[in-house]
Amino acid sequence: MTDRHFDELATRFAEKIYGGAKGAIRLAVLQADLKEALPERPLRVLDVGAGLGHMSLWLAQRGHRVTLAEPAAPMLAGARQRFAEAGVEAQFIQAPWQELLGRLTEPYDLVLCHAVLEWLAEPHAILPVLHQLTATNGWLSLAFYNKDALVYRNLLKGHFRKLRKERFAGEGQSLTPQKPLDPRELAAQLESLWRVESHSGIRVFHDYMPAEFQARAELADLLEMELAYRRHPAFAGLGRYLHWLCRPR
Numbered sequence: 001m002t003d004r005h006f007d008e009l010a011t012r013f014a015e016k017i018y019g020g021a022k023g024a025i026r027l028a029v030l031q032a033d034l035k036e037a038l039p040e041r042p043l044r045v046l047d048v049g050a051g052l053g054h055m056s057l058w059l060a061q062r063g064h065r066v067t068l069a070e071p072a073a074p075m076l077a078g079a080r081q082r083f084a085e086a087g088v089e090a091q092f093i094q095a096p097w098q099e100l101l102g103r104l105t106e107p108y109d110l111v112l113c114h115a116v117l118e119w120l121a122e123p124h125a126i127l128p129v130l131h132q133l134t135a136t137n138g139w140l141s142l143a144f145y146n147k148d149a150l151v152y153r154n155l156l157k158g159h160f161r162k163l164r165k166e167r168f169a170g171e172g173q174s175l176t177p178q179k180p181l182d183p184r185e186l187a188a189q190l191e192s193l194w195r196v197e198s199h200s201g202i203r204v205f206h207d208y209m210p211a212e213f214q215a216r217a218e219l220a221d222l223l224e225m226e227l228a229y230r231r232h233p234a235f236a237g238l239g240r241y242l243h244w245l246c247r248p249r
């Protein structure tokens with residue numbers, strides 16, 4: 001298995017996801033968590049696997065100095081266009097995480113790695129590199145596709161055979177990530193490098209709603225409730241993605 005750099009088709013899918021409630025909830029949770037934790041001063045920010053640059057643009061618009069690193073040309077082009085349309089400057093680097101230590105020298109106050117681990121052949125291998133890229137008093141904002149949520153969804157659907165065989169990976173052009181992460185395994189891998197300061201679930205109930213209720217719900221209500229329950233002890237771990245804000249040890 002190799003890392004999945006997004007091609008044209010995946011780029012179009014990703015654009016579509018950000019157009020709907022799923023993307024809006026993702027951004028709302030990430031932004032709320034970061035607003036709560038970050039200081040007011042301008043920060044040096046590195047977005048690893050930046051994709052279309054939604055979070056980077058939001059940070060750049062708040063006065064932070066942002067570098068986007070992304071290996072896929074169509075994704076990086078989409079990000080450049082988004083920044084140009086907003087009239088905001090940033091540094092764009094076409095590179096996978098494997099090349100970053102050789103190309104970047106300064107440490108970053110905030111490193112983002114959102115929805116990337118689950119597309120990598122060896123997700124744990126990126127962790128020490130992210131650590132080296134982060135300033136000693138900085139932050140790592142890590143969001144990943146949660147295996148627990150996938151198990152729960154399959155239980156709810158009665159897909160017991162799939163569960164027994166642990167067949168979770170997305171295939172081919174599908175935008176189902178190739179490797180959902182087990183949060184306990186990841187926590188053990190992070191342990192020596194990072195202290196996890198906050199845990200939030202992204203989409204702790206939206207994706208489990210019966211379709212008719214989902215279709216009827218107002219976006220403003222969904223956002224309010226997802227934010228209210230993102231850290232609830234009974235629901236946070238059911239988020240389709242988990243967001244962990246980490247400090248280097």
Ligand SMILES: C[S@@+](CC[C@H](N)C(=O)[O-])C[C@H]1O[C@@H](n2cnc3c(N)ncnc32)[C@H](O)[C@@H]1O
Nearest residue numbers: 003004005006049050051072075096097114115
């Ligand atoms: C689901 S997108 C997430 C994009 C963005 N971070 C976001 O949250 O919207 C996953 C991204 O990881 C990128 N990617 C895949 N392999 C990578 C690697 N080895 N290094 C860095 N990024 C990688 C893909 O090209 C894709 O743009």
